[in-house]
Amino acid sequence: MAQLIIPTPLRKYSNEASTFNTEAFTIEQAIEELITEYPDIKPHLMDANDKIRGYIKIFVGEDDIRALDGDQTELKADSVVSIVPAIAGGSVSIPTWIGERSRYISVVANN
Amino acid sequence: MKLIIQPSAEETMKQHAIKDFPDECCGFLYGKESDEARIIETAVPVENKKEGDKKRRFEISGIDYMRAEQHALKNKIDLLGVYHSHPQHPAIASEHDLKQAMPFFSYVILSVMDKKIDDIKSWKLNEENTEFIEETIIYH
Numbered sequence: 001m002a003q004l005i006i007p008t009p010l011r012k013y014s015n016e017a018s019t020f021n022t023e024a025f026t027i028e029q030a031i032e033e034l035i036t037e038y039p040d041i042k043p044h045l046m047d048a049n050d051k052i053r054g055y056i057k058i059f060v061g062e063d064d065i066r067a068l069d070g071d072q073t074e075l076k077a078d079s080v081v082s083i084v085p086a087i088a089g090g091s092v093s094i095p096t097w098i099g100e101r102s103r104y105i106s107v108v109a110n111n
Numbered sequence: 112m113k114l115i116i117q118p119s120a121e122e123t124m125k126q127h128a129i130k131d132f133p134d135e136c137c138g139f140l141y142g143k144e145s146d147e148a149r150i151i152e153t154a155v156p157v158e159n160k161k162e163g164d165k166k167r168r169f170e171i172s173g174i175d176y177m178r179a180e181q182h183a184l185k186n187k188i189d190l191l192g193v194y195h196s197h198p199q200h201p202a203i204a205s206e207h208d209l210k211q212a213m214p215f216f217s218y219v220i221l222s223v224m225d226k227k228i229d230d231i232k233s234w235k236l237n238e239e240n241t242e243f244i245e246e247t248i249i250y251h
Contacts, residue, residue, distance in 0.1 A: 090195075
């Protein structure tokens with residue numbers, strides 16, 4: 001039975017369950033089963049077209065499914081599937097940075 | 112909810128932020144949580160994998176995140192958040208931080224000015240996941 005590891009930030013939508021066991025044959029089926037069990041998790045995993053959101057990566061073992069067969073990647077009984085949210089940020093927001101750059105260009109242009 | 116940061120975790124974050132200056136550093140925060148407080152017991156540095164401007168951006172790789180979750184499960188501790196530094200900027204969560212933020216996590220930000228720690232603040236998404244709320248930090 002394959003095991004899905006639910007990321008900590010999404011466990012408030014899975015009744016605090018950290019793992020989910022499934023006999024699904026593919027990633028797509030496993031995610032469908034997870035969403036059936038915990039419907040509140042769906043908007044955090046899937047976009048409006050029912051595709052896995054761009055900022056969510058899925059790993060089988062240590063392999064990103066984008067380098068395998070995507071959501072049709074097959075699962076084995078001992079597969080460990082990790083749902084991985086993007087973790088990123090930074091000190092300057094993009095609009096602010098663009099604004100600073102525009103001012104810089106403006107200053108240069110005026111000199 | 113109060114955020115209690117234990118001394119060893121605080122020291123790890125500070126040293127990492129100074130070492131990586133003028134780039135942003137990042138890492139994971141582990142500990143435990145009760146109804147009254149969230150306690151950060153350990154900070155674990157990871158490499159900033161952002162391609163390009165690391166002075167203004169950080170990114171944690173999917174593999175590093177996956178290993179962090181597995182580490183927490185194996186050791187029966189909670190992955191409670193991430194920390195990162197803001198070199199030459201205040202410890203205020205940016206619009207970019209907000210866009211990338213996940214529910215539940217504490218986002219501890221260290222402001223580093225001229226290679227010295229200037230301020231530390233922690234932020235967490237509100238229930239609607241629409242804005243950051245500052246957490247009260249207690250050093251213990």
